[in-house]
Amino acid sequence: AKQQQCDVIIASGGGKAIDTVKAVAAGINAATVIVPTIASSDAPCSAMSVIYKEDGTIEKFFIPPKNPDLVLVDTGIIAHSPVRMLVAGMGDALATWVEADAASQSGARNPARGQSTTAALTLARLCFDILMEYGLQAKIANERQAVTPALEKVVEANILLSGLGFESGGVAAAHSLQDGLNMLEECHGFYHGEKIGFLTLVQMVLEGRPKDLLQQVFTF
Template identity: 50%
Template sequence: MEKIISSPGKYIQGKGALSSLAKYSQQLGDKALIISGSTVQQIASHIITKSFEEAHAAFHMETFEGECCRKEIDRLVAICKAQGIKVVIGVGGGKTLDTAKAVAHFYQVPVVIVPSIASTDAPTSALSVIYTVEGQFESYLMLPKNPEVVLIDSAIVAQAPARLLVSGMGDALATYFEARANVRSGRPTMAGGMPTQAALALAELCYKTLLKDGLKAKLTVENKVLTPAVENIIEANTYLSGVGFESGGLAAAHAVHNGLTLLSECHHLFHGEKVAFGTLVQLTLENAPLEEINQVLDFCRSVGLPTCLADIGAADVSNEALMAVAKAACAKGETIHNMPFEVDADAVYAAILVANQLGKRH
């Protein structure tokens, strides 16, 4: 099987980068549909509007309705047709960006991804996670190519709530461990082949960056300022984790996340917060050395990521509900089957209980 690395055509990160959006958009198409949530519009719409007006570029701005689901994708594709759109731009968080990628795919135009937060590794990937209207995981939409441009204004990211950056660290935390499991199992990655050495190096660098700069970055954004540590964590959460997961592989951590979406008690959590607990479940499932588990627990505690069921609001969830989570994590086609050994619901259920105890004891 071939080795494949998949990445966006161009990655741009820096203070004030959003003011250059029209320049990069015009290189791809002469009329843009800009999809963003209402909160993001309040923060960034004046910068975007100025960028397009100064470039004499046509655009139509549309408000994202909150869920990356088939209904919302269809609504926005219809707007593309009515407006004669030539390029789609997603501005916001993970679900907005996944929606923009899906809309561009079905309408067959280029896409520019503009994260306003660094809370997931979704921006760089050729993947959209599709949910139901109610917010439950439905499927992965595998896209034929990565975004043409990913542009991230680090000054805007630094102004977002610290919890969002920390959630991105939780998502990025899984990257190295899932890639490692994929290499051991020899299963193909999201990119369609075996991991390259470059992808594995990025995944490992992602983990090392979290340990080195994660706490400093959290403390920095709590004070609404920008430092090299924040820049490094934005890159780790967005680019290193994005390329690392797609070309290194997913495994148990994200499958457990998908199972946790069944629990209404966990619906208040961000994606990366559930993935962080899923990472601890994966390490327990594979019987990782206690020293490694403790290092991950130390990191999670330092930045405020969940380490036990109580932390995710599930302390009083019944054993039957936890078994349902385990069964969902082991569904046919789930990424948990990329682990280098056979996994069933009983094993995942046991790993959830043990990971919970390790987190509580720590």
């Protein structure tokens, strides 16, 4: 890309392809265009890139100076993607409000080293509420390869609201525990969102969240 003097780099695919392009673009000061073909995480809107070692464990987190310049999502493509990917994205998005709320209560800083705002927490909560109300409908739509209002809302939650929510609100136990699980080879076959979805439940139990909220999330 540097030899060709590229001023724009486009990523099309999933999280690893997207994170690779974000890191490369930052290295040559190029604009970044993200065209996700799955809604399995909030990577498209996030500035952060996860750098992996060859054995699948995390080497480091690289944070470029800015977020992607353009994120273009075609829900027609998402509707034809594997259902497991969409569900994994819901698992990742599920953590957004739970972790942002915990970070806010403890005074922890977000990835940009700032304090979360009311707007960030509101977006994170909206992400959670959309999943609770439309998640199952979106999964059914994906199974039928149909673009529906529910699918549109959940794709927005998985990609946009989760990205804004976690970067502005902060993360907590769920993502920290995931970094630990990632050291285990037995966990390499699971997608990021699948691990985060489970670990969000773990975090909620550790926090002693209200039983009605726990039941709602466990049922989901």
